[in-house]
Amino acid sequence: MPVNQDYMKKRFLLAFATLFTSVAMAQQDAPKAIYYAISFPNAAHHEAEVTITIPQAPAEPLLLRMSRSSAGRYATHEFGKNIYNVAATDVNGKPLQLTQVEGDVYKIEDHPATVKVSYTLFGNYTDGTYTSIDLSHAHLNMPATFMWVAGLDKRALTFQFNDLEKYGWHVATQLKHEDKNVYSAPNMQYMMDCPTELSDYKVTSWEAVNPDNKKLKISLTVHSDDSQEVIDNFGKMVARMTQEEKAVFGEYPVYDYGEYTFISDINPAAAGDGMEHRNSTCITIPAPKVGGLENRLLGVFAHEYFHSWNVKRIRPKSLEPFNFEHANMSNELWFAEGFTQYYGELLLERSSFVKLDDYTWTIASLVNQVLNTPGAAKYPATQMSRYAVYADAGVSIDPNNNANDYTSYYTYGGAIALALDLRLRSDFNLTLDDYMHQVWISRGKVMKPYTVPDLQSDLAKVTGNAKFAAEFFKKYIAGIDKNNYEELLAKAGLVLRRVDPGKGWAGSLAATAARGRSGLARTANAEGLPIQSSTIMGTPVYKAGLDAGDVIMKVNGVAIKDQKGFDDQLTDKKPGDKLSVNYKNRTGDHETTITLEENPNFEVVTFEKAGKTLSKEQETFRNNWLQSKVK
Numbered sequence: 001m002p003v004n005q006d007y008m009k010k011r012f013l014l015a016f017a018t019l020f021t022s023v024a025m026a027q028q029d030a031p032k033a034i035y036y037a038i039s040f041p042n043a044a045h046h047e048a049e050v051t052i053t054i055p056q057a058p059a060e061p062l063l064l065r066m067s068r069s070s071a072g073r074y075a076t077h078e079f080g081k082n083i084y085n086v087a088a089t090d091v092n093g094k095p096l097q098l099t100q101v102e103g104d105v106y107k108i109e110d111h112p113a114t115v116k117v118s119y120t121l122f123g124n125y126t127d128g129t130y131t132s133i134d135l136s137h138a139h140l141n142m143p144a145t146f147m148w149v150a151g152l153d154k155r156a157l158t159f160q161f162n163d164l165e166k167y168g169w170h171v172a173t174q175l176k177h178e179d180k181n182v183y184s185a186p187n188m189q190y191m192m193d194c195p196t197e198l199s200d201y202k203v204t205s206w207e208a209v210n211p212d213n214k215k216l217k218i219s220l221t222v223h224s225d226d227s228q229e230v231i232d233n234f235g236k237m238v239a240r241m242t243q244e245e246k247a248v249f250g251e252y253p254v255y256d257y258g259e260y261t262f263i264s265d266i267n268p269a270a271a272g273d274g275m276e277h278r279n280s281t282c283i284t285i286p287a288p289k290v291g292g293l294e295n296r297l298l299g300v301f302a303h304e305y306f307h308s309w310n311v312k313r314i315r316p317k318s319l320e321p322f323n324f325e326h327a328n329m330s331n332e333l334w335f336a337e338g339f340t341q342y343y344g345e346l347l348l349e350r351s352s353f354v355k356l357d358d359y360t361w362t363i364a365s366l367v368n369q370v371l372n373t374p375g376a377a378k379y380p381a382t383q384m385s386r387y388a389v390y391a392d393a394g395v396s397i398d399p400n401n402n403a404n405d406y407t408s409y410y411t412y413g414g415a416i417a418l419a420l421d422l423r424l425r426s427d428f429n430l431t432l433d434d435y436m437h438q439v440w441i442s443r444g445k446v447m448k449p450y451t452v453p454d455l456q457s458d459l460a461k462v463t464g465n466a467k468f469a470a471e472f473f474k475k476y477i478a479g480i481d482k483n484n485y486e487e488l489l490a491k492a493g494l495v496l497r498r499v500d501p502g503k504g505w506a507g508s509l510a511a512t513a514a515r516g517r518s519g520l521a522r523t524a525n526a527e528g529l530p531i532q533s534s535t536i537m538g539t540p541v542y543k544a545g546l547d548a549g550d551v552i553m554k555v556n557g558v559a560i561k562d563q564k565g566f567d568d569q570l571t572d573k574k575p576g577d578k579l580s581v582n583y584k585n586r587t588g589d590h591e592t593t594i595t596l597e598e599n600p601n602f603e604v605v606t607f608e609k610a611g612k613t614l615s616k617e618q619e620t621f622r623n624n625w626l627q628s629k630v631k
Contacts, residue, residue: 031056033156033184036146038121038138040163046124046133050083053091054115054149063150064117066104067143067324070129071193072275072311075394076327077129079144080104085120106147121145126265128195128275128282129393135167137199137223139265141275141282142192143324153188161198169198172221172263174256174279189321195275195282197263199223204235208242210251217259218242222290224266230291237294237353238262241302244347247629248433249309249440255279260308262301266290274300276307295353303344310343310436311336314444317451331452333385334477338413339436342366342421345414350628359626360494360604363418367485367496368601370415374537375407381416381477382452385409399548403510403534416476419483423472425625426491428463433629438462452477492625493607493618504573504596507539509546509566528553528584529560544594546583553589554582570596 035053042048054062066080080103088096090112098117099107108115123131123144132139138161149155161171161181173196175183185191205219220235246252261280270284281304287293316332330336345362348354354362370376375384387406390396400406421432438458443450452473460469475481486496510533528551535542546552552560555569556579569579579594607614 031155033158034149034152035158035160037160037162038140038145040133040138040167043133043135043138043163043167046122048121048123048133048138048145050119050121050146052117052147052149054117054152055113057111057113057115058151062108062111062115063101064106064108064147065102065150065325066147067192068104068326069322069324069328070141070143070275071277071322073129074328074330074333074388074392075390077144077393077395078104079130082122082131082144083119083147084122086117087119088115088117090114091116117147119147125271126269127271127273127284129273132265137169137197137201137265139223139284140196140198142194142196146191148188148324155187157185157188157191159183159185159191159196161196164198167198168200170201172197172199172201172203172219172261174259174261174277176257190278192322192324193277195263195277195280197221197223197265197282199265202226202228202231204228204232206235206239208239208246208252212251214254215258216252216255218261219259220262220264222262222264222266224264224289226266226290230289234290234294234297237298238301238305241298241347241351241353242305243630244351244628245302245306245309245343247631248343248347248436250437253308253313253444255308262305264301266297274304276304276311278308278312281305281307298348298353299344302347303340306340306343306347309440309444310340313447314439315447315449317449320449327389329386329389331382331385332450332455333388333409334381334413334416335455336413337410338381338415339417339432341410341414342417342432343436346626349626352628356606356626357609360606363489363494364496364602364604366411366415366418367604369407369411371482371485371602372600373407374404375402376412376482377480378405379407380480381409381412384412399533401534404537415485416483419476419485419488420472421625422488422491423483424463425621426488427468428465430462431625435459435462489604491618492622493614494622495605495607495610495612496602497605497610498599499601499603500599502574503599504570504575504577505540505599506566506570506579506594506596507536507541509535509541509552509563510548527551527561529562529566540594540597544581544592546581546592546594550583550585550590552581552583554580556580 032055037051039049066083068076068078070077086106088098088108090096091114096108096111101107123133126132126139129141131141131144159175164181173183173194175185175194178184185194201221201223203219203221205217208216208218220238222231256279262283263280264283266285266287268286268288270286272286273284275282283300283304285297316330316336318330319328322328349359384407388409391406417432424430424432438461442458456469456473460466489496509531530551531546531548533548535547554560555566560566573596575596575598577596581592581594583590
């Protein structure tokens, strides 16, 4: 039957008009963005004034709160303690009743359609978690800066940064730039992932290209006392490092708005930290400046940039979505942080910023953490990952027993990555790069959050050996078995050996001249050597009964005043020798005997340095592992 062309044309026009009307109505019905304005009239005293305008507020009571945790941090941080003068009004300034129902939660029972909330924010700590305000900058970590409305987390948000011209500040952020000093985020989760630096920073940028020929921009912003020339040269080094990281995965991530930004504060007033975000990273380093310290600073940049693949896109399911009301626990941090730790250092070696003899020190530190710490001996990597809710810059101040019950998931995971890399190379003619690329394709690129079984599945897929993958995860991830690092490192012509063979060793006293967590204070006139924190299980000093709170007075009859005095008593001593120790604590004066042992810690040196012959096979293995992959 012939088609009536006029009829079909009318149907098409009617359908198009209906669709256009529906889209227009949807846009009209979309709730208006919540509007934030932040000003700095008292920056000299570390204060900001924040105003939040909430249009189209729901009829029920409004709950506003400060966060208790921060993206990339797993422990709690009570940000609510640093806001005060909290008040609520209508658009005309008429006060509304506001009740503080919890330390960081405020309720407005009765309110009009538009509500304004204001507060004073204090911030004086420059790192990846907190906020810092002074005359030189406003360093804003969003969870520590902005209250948010419970239940309205899907609403779009707009931010107005005031007083920029007053202080000569510019804005470095991954928020979307809308107009002049106005920026936006599509929702609360996105906003929380957008650290913002307001300062007279210096910036250098470069273009990167993906295999599909799509271009992206990477910018390095640095708030420091360096010249533009220094920052430009450092930018070239960072660019070299980013290329090496891209070679692992085969491509750069697709960054929102086509740009990735390093937001860095490098000055003596900053705290040491690095905090990854989806399209940026916040790096703070307490160094006098960049110039002259470039190679020492690069490690943080390498680690944090690797996170733009691993953690921000290759994302643990346990962290999706991130909960800003309490700590965020994960079984997967040995991979998310630990494998990143391994690659951060490895890629500096591949980029030729670190020499092999220096990199062997890094390898040794990983091996010692997994072979010579009580935590790794007793607990699997998954359990140490879960402990992050206490260990990741947590806010408790009482003493803990971490020396005996915890090993960092950074180094624990880094040691596992090292072993897996060497085993894939020797047993399968594959590399850890191949595995990471597989995880990227299966999980990160498609933004499919993973679990530990997913990582095992990807290892089985890349090796074609499900039995190997199952055994590796059972022994080394869920279990406490340890790889044979001596054998694995020998394949690359590296020797794993004891640091002080044949010499007497007592173990660490964790004794310092500063106030420790035990509450003991070491003063210039105090007698003896105080032990500031738990001695390590299995060491000679632990076996002798010495622990935090004890003060060593004499060793073999010689008065001890400091750590050097104690160490001097070990000179020329051998394993099996004994030290007579007089010490005191709150229960009185005591005497014990330390029986010295050989230091169980390892060092790693090249075959060449150890006086051994490097075979051609070992040389090839080492080169394939450590040489640049940038083509």
